[in-house]
Amino acid sequence: MADPNETKSGKYTVQRFPVVADPDHAGYSRCATWIQAVSHGFHQQRRDDEYLAKTLASYQTDQRELTGVYVNGTVPEHSLGTEVPVATYATMRKALNIGFGRQLESNLVTAVTVRGTHRRNGILRGMMTADLEAAKDDGLAIAALTASEASIYGRFGFGVATFERSIKVDTGPRFQLRGLPEGTVEVADPAVLLDVAPKVFERVQRLSPGSVDRQEYYRLLASGSIGHDGKPDTSVRCALHYDPSGSLDGYVSYRFKGWDHKPYTMEIVDLVAASNAAYLDLWRFLGSIDLIDEVTWAEAPVDDPLAWALVDPRCIDASEIRDMLWLRILDTPAALRARKFPAAGKLVLEVSDSLEMAGGTWVLESDGGSTAVVTDASGEAPDLSLDVADLASIYLGAVSPVTLAAAGRLHEHSPGAAYLAQQLFTVERSVHCLTHF
């Protein structure tokens, strides 16, 4: 009988398979070769056995599904063999906080590569459309990814839904925060984060719109158990935050960039705070580290309370605001019903979708309470027309429909409809996603 997870057509065979983390199991070498192909696709080094074993163990914990595309028949002598995939793709399922504490299970797409010598043959399109359709058939309303280039995924209906920025914070004499600490910070052995980090993050996941539940890798990274080369990173340090009752509610892991690097800099590896006080107290701690002139963070929020807490907000040198989380709505009514809309109002939304997965016209009616009514409105005159990618962008409230209308992406048929959409889609605090995948 044909394997349902194997599709052969013309030049290529597509295989979809679960992670095997046991080196003695027959499927291990296929997974290890798949990881080498991903490294190749992202111009990273060849991975050694230790890296492969650790990575596959963490992928298995995440229950990732791997896809590899293989050349049929033979390949020229001395070139990479047919067992090495020419394209890779992986998915896992994680919760996305869609505002007001609501969690929506989402299909996270990662490890997308196509070998240069096979690109622009429609391989990505084939893998992507098959996967999105399968996720929809499985009842999921949303898919998500982070993108290496901004030009790739819009055509597949993905829209940017969260942003982040890199910051350098001057922690010299001018660094001072308003107010007083509310809790305490203690330095700890980073190994405690193996246990502590997921517990703190779980609270953040409940509180932060735009947050995606984390894969196994994060606790390994934050604790220094695994660096980017797969070896333990012994330069990682950590500090924990305790609230006034002594309960642990935040941590920061960080590393010194070395005495050759001037200004003397501490680089944040991971900063996770489950309360406003924990966030500011951890920054107070970072600002107080002796011999350090600057603290850098590559995953800082764009709308950062730190800027407003600093006596001199110009201590922050911010650069590179980047798109972070991209969303793809797979089922429009299900995605809308999942959201809480905090304002009252009624909108007829006409959604177009070139992949014909989530297009149509719906009435969205909210009384500002916990359940919105979403009904099919085929044939009704819309208040707003928009592409499914733009619906994804406004879905978490981080992108304004008014701005998208000004950009000519979203069409307002009833005056004020974009503003009403802005009020409906807003969430309770600034959207930020601390999870890259």
Ligand SMILES: CC(C)(COP(=O)(O)OP(=O)(O)OC[C@H]1O[C@@H](n2cnc3c(N)ncnc32)[C@H](O)[C@@H]1OP(=O)(O)O)[C@@H](O)C(=O)NCCC(=O)NCCS
């Ligand atoms: C990006 C990548 C996966 C595309 O794979 P591919 O198999 O060549 O893509 P396809 O042939 O299926 O192309 C699908 C569509 O995307 C477009 N496209 C693909 N890559 C693109 C890029 N980098 N920029 C702009 N458009 C791109 C194609 O033109 C095509 O458009 P069309 O269907 O409207 O004609 C591949 O180039 C790659 O591996 N790049 C390096 C790793 C990487 O950046 N991965 C993405 C990680 S998020």
